[in-house]
Amino acid sequence: MDLGVNMPVIGRxxxxxxxxxxxxxxxxxxxxxxxxLHRVDIPVLEPKGPIAxxxxxxIIITALLSLFVVIPVLGxxxxxxxxxxxxxxxxQYSPTLASSKRFETAWWIYPSALIVVLSIxxxxxxxxxxxxxxxxxxxxxxxxxxxSLDWKWLFIYPDQRVACVNEMVIPNDTPIDLLLTSDAPMxxxxxxxxxGQIYAMPGMQTQLHLEASSAGTFRGLSANxxxxxxxxxxxxxxxxxxxxxxQWIDAAQRSPKALNxxxxxxxxRPTENAPISCYADSDTSxxxxxxxxxxxxxxxxxxMAPGSRSxxxxxxxx
Amino acid sequence: MTLANEVTGRLxxxxxxxxxxxxxxxxxxxxAIIALAALVTYKRRWRWLWREWLTTVDPKKLGVMYIxxxxxxxxxxxxxxxxxxxxxxxxxxxxQGVIPTSMFQQLFSAHGTIMIFFVAMGLMFGIIxxxxxxxxxxxxxxxxxxxxTSFWLFAAGMALxxxxxxxxxxSAAGWLAYPPxxxxxxxxxxxxxxxxxxxxxxxxxxxxxxxNFFVTILRMRxxxxxxxxxxxxxxxxxxxxxxxxxxxxxxxxxxxxxxxDRAIGxxxxxxGGGGNMMMYVNLIWAWGHPEVxxxxxxxxxxxxxxxxxxxxxxxxxxxxxxxxxxAITILAFSVWVHHFFTMGAGADVNGFFGIMTMIIAVxxxxxxxxxxxxxxxxxxxxxxxxxxxxxxxxxxxxGGVAGVMLAMPAIDFQLHNSLFLVAHFHTMLVSGVLFGDFxxxxxxxxxxxxxxxxxxxxxxxxxCWFIGFIVVFVPLYILGFMGATRRLDHYAASTGWQPLFIVxxxxxxxxxxxxxxxxxxxxxxxxxxxxTRDVDGDPWNGRTLEWTTTSPPPVYNFATIPVVHGRDxxxxxxxxDAAPSGTRVxxxxxxxxxxxxGMFVGGFAFLVGFTLIxxxxxxxxxxxxxxxxxAAIRTTSTDESEYIIPASEVARLxxxxxxxxx
Numbered sequence: 001m002d003l004g005v006n007m008p009v010i011g012r013x014x015x016x017x018x019x020x021x022x023x024x025x026x027x028x029x030x031x032x033x034x035x036x037l038h039r040v041d042i043p044v045l046e047p048k049g050p051i052a053x054x055x056x057x058x059i060i061i062t063a064l065l066s067l068f069v070v071i072p073v074l075g076x077x078x079x080x081x082x083x084x085x086x087x088x089x090x091x092q093y094s095p096t097l098a099s100s101k102r103f104e105t106a107w108w109i110y111p112s113a114l115i116v117v118l119s120i121x122x123x124x125x126x127x128x129x130x131x132x133x134x135x136x137x138x139x140x141x142x143x144x145x146x147x148s149l150d151w152k153w154l155f156i157y158p159d160q161r162v163a164c165v166n167e168m169v170i171p172n173d174t175p176i177d178l179l180l181t182s183d184a185p186m187x188x189x190x191x192x193x194x195x196g197q198i199y200a201m202p203g204m205q206t207q208l209h210l211e212a213s214s215a216g217t218f219r220g221l222s223a224n225x226x227x228x229x230x231x232x233x234x235x236x237x238x239x240x241x242x243x244x245x246x247q248w249i250d251a252a253q254r255s256p257k258a259l260n261x262x263x264x265x266x267x268x269r270p271t272e273n274a275p276i277s278c279y280a281d282s283d284t285s286x287x288x289x290x291x292x293x294x295x296x297x298x299x300x301x302x303x304m305a306p307g308s309r310s311x312x313x314x315x316x317x318x
Numbered sequence: 319m320t321l322a323n324e325v326t327g328r329l330x331x332x333x334x335x336x337x338x339x340x341x342x343x344x345x346x347x348x349x350a351i352i353a354l355a356a357l358v359t360y361k362r363r364w365r366w367l368w369r370e371w372l373t374t375v376d377p378k379k380l381g382v383m384y385i386x387x388x389x390x391x392x393x394x395x396x397x398x399x400x401x402x403x404x405x406x407x408x409x410x411x412x413x414q415g416v417i418p419t420s421m422f423q424q425l426f427s428a429h430g431t432i433m434i435f436f437v438a439m440g441l442m443f444g445i446i447x448x449x450x451x452x453x454x455x456x457x458x459x460x461x462x463x464x465x466x467t468s469f470w471l472f473a474a475g476m477a478l479x480x481x482x483x484x485x486x487x488x489s490a491a492g493w494l495a496y497p498p499x500x501x502x503x504x505x506x507x508x509x510x511x512x513x514x515x516x517x518x519x520x521x522x523x524x525x526x527x528x529x530n531f532f533v534t535i536l537r538m539r540x541x542x543x544x545x546x547x548x549x550x551x552x553x554x555x556x557x558x559x560x561x562x563x564x565x566x567x568x569x570x571x572x573x574x575x576x577x578x579d580r581a582i583g584x585x586x587x588x589x590g591g592g593g594n595m596m597m598y599v600n601l602i603w604a605w606g607h608p609e610v611x612x613x614x615x616x617x618x619x620x621x622x623x624x625x626x627x628x629x630x631x632x633x634x635x636x637x638x639x640x641x642x643x644x645a646i647t648i649l650a651f652s653v654w655v656h657h658f659f660t661m662g663a664g665a666d667v668n669g670f671f672g673i674m675t676m677i678i679a680v681x682x683x684x685x686x687x688x689x690x691x692x693x694x695x696x697x698x699x700x701x702x703x704x705x706x707x708x709x710x711x712x713x714x715x716x717g718g719v720a721g722v723m724l725a726m727p728a729i730d731f732q733l734h735n736s737l738f739l740v741a742h743f744h745t746m747l748v749s750g751v752l753f754g755d756f757x758x759x760x761x762x763x764x765x766x767x768x769x770x771x772x773x774x775x776x777x778x779x780x781x782c783w784f785i786g787f788i789v790v791f792v793p794l795y796i797l798g799f800m801g802a803t804r805r806l807d808h809y810a811a812s813t814g815w816q817p818l819f820i821v822x823x824x825x826x827x828x829x830x831x832x833x834x835x836x837x838x839x840x841x842x843x844x845x846x847x848x849x850t851r852d853v854d855g856d857p858w859n860g861r862t863l864e865w866t867t868t869s870p871p872p873v874y875n876f877a878t879i880p881v882v883h884g885r886d887x888x889x890x891x892x893x894x895d896a897a898p899s900g901t902r903v904x905x906x907x908x909x910x911x912x913x914x915x916g917m918f919v920g921g922f923a924f925l926v927g928f929t930l931i932x933x934x935x936x937x938x939x940x941x942x943x944x945x946x947x948x949a950a951i952r953t954t955s956t957d958e959s960e961y962i963i964p965a966s967e968v969a970r971l972x973x974x975x976x977x978x979x980x
Contacts, residue, residue, distance in 0.1 A: 036817060036818075037796070039814070040800065040814035041800065041801075041813075041814060042796075042799050042800050043799075043800065043801040044732050044733070044798070044799040044800070044801060045799050052732070054728070055728055055729060055731065055732050058726060058728050058729050059723060059729055059732075062719075062722060062723050062726060062729065063719065063723070066719040066722055066723075069683060069715070069718075069719075070715055070716070070719060073686060073687075073690070073711065073715050074711075074712060074715060076690050077690060077693075077708065077711045077712070080690060080693040080694055080698075081693065081698065081700075081708060084629070084693055084694065084695060084696050084697065084698050085698050085700060086697045086698060086699050091695070091697075092695050093630075093695060093696065093697045094631070094695040095630060095631055095696075095697075096631075096632070097631060097632075097634070097694075097695055098631070098632040098633070098634055098635075098636065099634060099635050099636070099637070099638075100634075100635075100691075103691065104635050104638045104684075104688075107683070107684055107687040107688075108638070108680070108684055111679065111680045111683040111684065112680050115676045115677060115679060115680055118676050118722065118726070119672075119673040119676050119677075121726065122669060122672040122673055122676060122725070122726045122727070122728075123669045123672075123673060125726060125727070125728035125729075126665045126666075126668045126669035126672055126726075126727040126728060127665040127669065128728075129727075129728035129731070130664070130665040130668075131662070131731065132662070132664070132665075133665075185496075185497075185498050185499040185504050185589075186496055186497075186498065186499065186595060188660060188734070188735060188803075190801075190803070192732060192801035193801070195731070195732075196660070196728070196730070196731020196732045196734075197660050197731055197732070197734060197735075198660055198662060198731075199658075199660055199661045199662060201589075201595060201596070201661075202498065202589035202590070202595075203589055203590055204596075206662045207662075219801060219813070221801070221803055222803070223660075223734065223735040223736065223803040223804075224496075224735060225423070225491070225492055225499065225805045226499060227490075227499060227504060228419050228420060228423070228490075229419075230805065230806075231419070231806045231807050231808040231809065232808070234810070293590075294589055294590035295590070296590075
């Protein structure tokens with residue numbers, strides 16, 4: 001079959017030049033990428049806590065194991081394309097070769113063996129890195145209750161009776177037990193440098209355990225779309241020494257604002273780019289009351305959900 | 319309630335008013351439709367359009383219609399992508415970018431919805447319609463009228479999505495509309511309603527098509543073609559349609575339950591009132607995961623055909639390939655939780671589904687090795703379909719590695735919903751489904767239209783797609799590791815993400831060039847068709863039955879139904895210098911008559927959806943009545959639904975077709 005392509009005939013010199021230019025272009029792009037990657041933060045690959053650290057190890061192990069498939073497949077497809085192209089008249093042509101029990105068995109077994117190894121790692125790591133599993137530590141854990149709102153994060157410290165918006169301060173090398181819920185649509189709580197994420201859902205409580213292994217400020221965000229202000233749902237996690245943490249608690253406890261039910265219902269209204277602020281003397285039953293409110297008989301009526309759009313919209317159709 | 323509200327529901331003039339960009343898009347759409355109508359009028363082709371295309375039940379024509387709709391939607395959704403990439407490249411720090419948040423959120427919701435339901439499904443059903451009956455030696459599908467109805471339901475769903483651009487707005491809740499965001503509480507407008515009804519209507523069309531093709535393969539293969547002798551593409555369609563038959567009902571029910579929540583205040587998925595949003599997530603992904611296999615299996619089937627034909631060797635390991643297809647089909651129902659490991663199901667559940675997801679990688683890998691073995695010791699002609707295959711192997715392997723990472727719950731906790739995930743599933747869908755469908759379109763184009771496409775422009779288009787894809791998505795893989803989640807329309811400059819977003823945006827321009835070339839070359843090829851005419855029906859030295867007919871085939875496909883004795887029957891016949899089919903004794907051929915009923919069903923379905931969205935209930939009742947009456951008329955009609963081509967006419971047609979193999 002003549003394809004009638006009439007591709008232009010390129011002289012040998014021009015072809016060499018083309019290859020050199022292509023190599024330079026790709027090399028240049030890769031070099032620029034390397035410089036860029038060296039200068040930016042790559043939180044998932046630069047963990048600052050034991051959980052994220054274990055997750056990063058898994059990423060690297062899995063990538064390396066995958067090479068057992070990537071290298072043969074890419075190598076063979078290029079090798080076969082070059083060797084068995086019709087222009088290469090020296091290659092053997094076996095027009096009736098259509099099966100081989102030996103080879104077919106081999107390539108059922110080879111990926112299966114790889115998958116067995118990966119499955120063992122999958123099962124073990126699913127258990128060891130279960131977000132609900134408390135961290136092994138001699139240091140007593142700090143409990144923080146997290147509420148995702150439209151469009152900000154509320155951090156309640158039930159034992160210290162302070163609450164903060166969009167900033168979570170924690171002592172380093174201390175296990176943090178997070179209890180999460182939402183008074184807004186489904187969100188996902190994620191501090192990439194410290195650990196993987198967990199969903200926060202209204203009417204439900206989820207858990208996450210993490211720890212920061214050094215002092216620092218870590219970026220946090222929501223990883224599940226929750227409406228118009230979703231992009232602004234970033235928050236800050238400050239990990240400090242224990243003494244600095246205690247000082248921060250003291251300062252927060254002297255805040256003139258108190259997080260009672262009234263203050264909370266104002267806070268829960270939809271706002272974007274909420275500034276960091278702290279409350280003192282927070283109501284210790286606030287977190288459970290937020291969850292329980294979704295269990296009452298009239299919980300689904302629209303006025304009961306502070307984040308609901310219809311609270312602020314004149315026409316609420318049904 | 320005033321009279322206006324009774325008559326027009328909640329549809330007001332305000333629904334027609336939008337921002338500049340949207341109005342521009344609407345204007346462009348209307349202009350295109352008017353221009354098309356003007357052209358048809360000028361050429362006086364309305365009668366022809368009605369008779370030959372709008373009322374057809376011929377799968378060869380329905381296939382073309384599916385593909386035209388799909389390509390149009392590809393262009394529309396591609397334009398949406400360019401806007402999104404522009405926004406993400408510019409909306410940093412104090413700049414808010416070029417479009418408001420509400421538009422951005424509708425864009426990504428529409429992009430996913432359109433690409434999956436109207437581009438990928440459209441291309442797939444189009445190619446199946448064009449190729450399947452010919453490949454199995456049949457004249458038509460099992461239920462021709464149902465086939466037409468499926469297309470018109472698909473078109474009605476497509477119409478609803480596009481109407482949402484001009485009247486009201488589309489959903490801003492993502493392509494799967496998780497509650498409670500998609501519940502009335504948080505999405506009180508018409509957007510999610512449009513999403514529900516366009517998917518519900520198109521989904522019913524898909525379910526009917528799945529039943530149709532499944533029965534066709536089981537019941538209408540020509541004599542001698544046992545299941546283990548039929549082409550691998552037919553096997554892949556059989557498995558895909560099996561998946562569709564069991565998955566789409568889940569979608570239908572889930573959409574109905576969400577509709578009930580929004581319309582009459584039930585509490586299936588609401589926050590509070592006893593609703594459980596996690597149930598929705600489970601149900602929608604119990605459909606959603608099989609859906610991606612529904613799309614990719616026929617693409618795998620296309621690769622099997624393409625690699626075998628252009629390597630000039632039989633597909634290696636036929637039995638293994640069938641086992642692999644069946645394994646993928648069964649396993650496809652056992653992995654859905656991997657889409658939400660982060661929802662808190664616990665280590666045992668997550669671990670189980672992670673392992674099942676790993677296992678499904680095995681038959682997929684087996685298929686790739688068999689394709690490689692087909693190339694081994696072949697004599698490979700690198701026509702453009704082979705380029706798409708090579709691009710697929712390269713990209714799909716890398717995307718598969720990303721998938722293995724995501725399949726491990728502990729890793730997924732870090733990468734779920736990040737741009738790494740976005741890059742992964744685009745790699746699978748673009749290099750698997752889209753490249754495969756492109757390869758199929760190019761491969762079978764001569765059969766449908768009678769001439770080959772311009773190879774040079776096709777190659778330029780391929781390189782734009784391949785290189786463009788890498789430039790768009792490698793930055794996104796990296797951004798995932800940098801803690802960038804998906805669907806953000808603004809981010810802080812301190813993240814350092816902007817350069818990668820800019821590179822990604824430039825890549826999308828390269829892909830746009832590739833798409834433009836792909837479409838342009840059709841025009842160029844049409845102009846050059848005298849030089850690339852397919853004179854004998856076999857432009858690629860093919861192996862299977864579709865290449866035994868003329869290009870294009872006669873309306874009845876085969877004057878005499880072929881009898882086959884093994885795999886690749888046409889290739890075998892050519893080796894023996896003999897014809898694959900029996901003797902040339904013609905008999906009367908019964909063909910299904912054209913009917914406008916499919917179009918009416920689609921039209922009434924569109925009306926049902928539109929009026930439910932806008933609460934114009936009196937019109938809903940009329941539209942439902944219309945559907946029922948149409949069904950009643952069709953069912954009880956005593957008119958003959960078939961017509962007969964007498965044997966003498968068949969003989970005359972056959973002898974007038976030049977160079978028809980006996």
